[in-house]
Amino acid sequence: MFESLPGFRDFYPEDFGVRQALFQRWKEAVESAGFVGYDGPVLEPLELYIEKSGEEIVEQLFHFVDKGGRRVALRPEMTPTLGRMAGARANGMRKPVKWYNIGDHFRFERPQKGRTRCFTQLNVDILGEPGVAADAESIHTLVLVFRSFGLTCEDFYIRLSDRELWSFAMDAWGVSADKRGYVLSAIDKMERMDREALVSWLSEHVGELAGLIYDDARKLAAIHDLDGLIAWGRSLGLSAERREVLDARMAEWSVLMGALRDLGCGDYVVIDPGIVRGLAYYTGFVFEAFEKRRKSRALAGGGRYDNLVGKLGGPDLHAVGWAMGDVTMLDCLEFCGKTPHEAVRPKLFMVFGESERGVCFGDVDALRSAGCRVVYSYRSNAGYGKQLKEASQSGCSHALIYGPDELAVGEVTVKDLASGTGIRVKREELAAYIGALDLKGS
RNA sequence: GUGGCUGUAGCUCAGUUGGUUAGAGCAUCGGAUUGUGGUUCCGAGGGUCGCCGGUUCAAGUCCGGUUAGCCACCCCA
Numbered sequence: 178m179f180e181s182l183p184g185f186r187d188f189y190p191e192d193f194g195v196r197q198a199l200f201q202r203w204k205e206a207v208e209s210a211g212f213v214g215y216d217g218p219v220l221e222p223l224e225l226y227i228e229k230s231g232e233e234i235v236e237q238l239f240h241f242v243d244k245g246g247r248r249v250a251l252r253p254e255m256t257p258t259l260g261r262m263a264g265a266r267a268n269g270m271r272k273p274v275k276w277y278n279i280g281d282h283f284r285f286e287r288p289q290k291g292r293t294r295c296f297t298q299l300n301v302d303i304l305g306e307p308g309v310a311a312d313a314e315s316i317h318t319l320v321l322v323f324r325s326f327g328l329t330c331e332d333f334y335i336r337l338s339d340r341e342l343w344s345f346a347m348d349a350w351g352v353s354a355d356k357r358g359y360v361l362s363a364i365d366k367m368e369r370m371d372r373e374a375l376v377s378w379l380s381e382h383v384g385e386l387a388g389l390i391y392d393d394a395r396k397l398a399a400i401h402d403l404d405g406l407i408a409w410g411r412s413l414g415l416s417a418e419r420r421e422v423l424d425a426r427m428a429e430w431s432v433l434m435g436a437l438r439d440l441g442c443g444d445y446v447v448i449d450p451g452i453v454r455g456l457a458y459y460t461g462f463v464f465e466a467f468e469k470r471r472k473s474r475a476l477a478g479g480g481r482y483d484n485l486v487g488k489l490g491g492p493d494l495h496a497v498g499w500a501m502g503d504v505t506m507l508d509c510l511e512f513c514g515k516t517p518h519e520a521v522r523p524k525l526f527m528v529f530g531e532s533e534r535g536v537c538f539g540d541v542d543a544l545r546s547a548g549c550r551v552v553y554s555y556r557s558n559a560g561y562g563k564q565l566k567e568a569s570q571s572g573c574s575h576a577l578i579y580g581p582d583e584l585a586v587g588e589v590t591v592k593d594l595a596s597g598t599g600i601r602v603k604r605e606e607l608a609a610y611i612g613a614l615d616l617k618g619s
Numbered sequence: 620g621u622g623g624c625u626g627u628a629g630c631u632c633a634g635u636u637g638g639u640u641a642g643a644g645c646a647u648c649g650g651a652u653u654g655u656g657g658u659u660c661c662g663a664g665g666g667u668c669g670c671c672g673g674u675u676c677a678a679g680u681c682c683g684g685u686u687a688g689c690c691a692c693c694c695c696a
Contacts, residue, residue, distance in 0.1 A: 183687080226696085236620095237694075254696040282696090287620085289690065365695095456696055478696090500696080530654075558653095565656035580654060594656070 184286070184294025196297075198517035199503060199510075200279050203299045206325040210318040212277040212301055217258035219281065223248040225257045225489075239283045239294075251283035255300040255500065256458075256485065263304050264491020272305030291474040291505045301479075302498030304486075309429050312462045312481060313436035315497045319466060319477055320442045322501065327515045330469075333476060335442075336449035337464045340480070341426050342406070343453060346397060349413045350390055356383050361453045364394050368451065398451035403430060406448065433462065458482045464499070468509050476509055477501035523614045526568035526594075527553035528561055529579035537579040540589075540604065547608040569594050575614070577607070 181187050188196060204214075223240050240250035252258060255278055263274060278300045288294060301318055303311040316335060323333050343361060352360055359382040363375055370378075372391060380387035400406055410423050437446050446464075454463045463480030467473065479499020486494035510516050525544065529537040537553070544551045552571065554564050561578070568576045578590040583601065591610065592599040602610045 180687080237696085256696075284696080286694075287692095288688090289692095292695085454696090455694085458696095474695090528655080560652075561654045562652060562656070566652095567656085569656045576656080578655075582654090590655090592655085597656080599655090 184288035194519045198519045202325050206322040207277045212275045215276045220249050223250045239285050253284045260486045260489045264486040267492045267494045274304040277301045297503040299501045304496045307495040309433040311497045317440040320445050330444040332513050335446045335464050335466045336452045337446050338450045338452035339462050364453050401448050458485045474505050476505050524550040524573045526573040526576045528564040528576050533579040549611050
């Protein structure tokens with residue numbers, strides 16, 4: 178027997194239903210915040226990803242040369258495609274643009290917990306708005322998504338940081354522009370590596386500064402309130418000009434935190450400069466969502482990336498957005514006992530005698546056309562008992578019994594298979610009766 | 620790319636110091652059951668014990684390799 182490729186998953190019906198329910202909640206939650214759906218190609222030019230991240234990223238892509246000699250790759254993330262699409266229409270679109278996508282992505286990595294080679298992501302982005310109103314709504318929408326699954330501030334939280342703060346810090350340390358990526362990378366590793374190992378690694382890039390950077394970065398990463406950030410900024414000893422810019426940034430922090438509080442996100446968001454995100458293209462506020470009661474991979478991550486569209490050759494377009502993966506999210510929901518399920522709808526099993534078959538099949542067609550879910554046994558000549566047994570084992574909620582007694586007066590028996598109770602219903606009223614059945618909680 | 624653990628029926632697992640034809644529960648299918656289901660009982664199908672090689676009179680069991688899965692590292696878009 179063939180098996181699925183490493184890191185690729187089969188979805189049998191029981192898993193498929195959960196997955197569809199997940200997508201449905203995603204869709205409803207982000208549409209409630211005014212986002213509209215879009216999609217792009219699963220296959221893109223390899224250069225679209227190299228452009229942003231460099232040649233080494235190729236190792237983690239599914240990529241090949243197509244028959245036309247083009248170097249192509251399965252998309253590992255949505256943002257470059259979004260940037261390309263939005264960039265092409267940027268000048269003609271009314272701002273802000275609020276788009277979301279639910280789609281498959283591919284990365285050639287070693288599979289492990291929370292990580293596969295093909296996963297589905299929800300991407301939610303706001304384009305064309307430079308102000309913190311967009312950052313606030315982006316984070317609020319993320320909270321809406323979590324809450325739509327019944328998760329609370331007991332289950333998850335969002336760590337909010339700001340790359341601009343780190344820019345000020347690097348100004349103060351005197352880190353040159355070409356080294357800043359390494360420093361951000363080091364900050365990202367602070368939670369996982371001890372001082373000695375990290376300083377040693379960092380000193381390969383910034384020399385003797387490494388120790389100072391590490392100790393200062395530790396202090397900034399430990400700040401978790403706005404007053405603390407402001408005090409930290411005053412201690413930097415910036416020039417008057419830079420000081421003014423920093424003050425303006427702190428004012429934006431204040432507006433953002435106020436908006437998040439008013440949008441009901443106050444209990445979910447914590448200031449945490451230790452988050453920087455791995456990607457090069459982030460420019461401002463960045464954030465990641467985590468489970469609260471256990472250590473796990475980030476549930477979602479995002480931030481502001483004002484330069485990406487321009488870098489891809491489009492016009493300057495402000496942007497802020499985030500992504501959430503299906504694997505980690507379903508993991509989290511299972512841990513929290515909040516695994517989503519598709520809505521329960523009545524499902525009917527037709528039970529009939531040989532001489533009632535014709536009438537019954539007529540109703541099968543009519544009820545199915547009316548949108549009811551209707552099935553029946555393929556076995557001819559099976560007794561009513563056999564058919565009912567099949568009905569109860571098939572997972573149907575109700576059996577419709579077509580017997581001579583019922584049909585003689587133009588009725589059928591609608592039997593609730595859970596309770597065993599039956600009720601006679603006029604055949605012409607069947608669709609209406611079944612449509613009114615409410616299975617919630619059953 | 621590195622390391623640890625694990626592979627026996629569709630699933631969960633037994634399988635003694637190596638010893639005849641590898642078992643159980645659940646699930647599946649059939650029957651008991653000719654107009655009223657879920658229970659119960661009976662029966663059936665389903666395994667080259669992940670794969671290859673070695674040791675041995677004899678390997679599911681011991682050894683080596685390999686492959687797959689899980690977990691961790693690396694990386695994380």
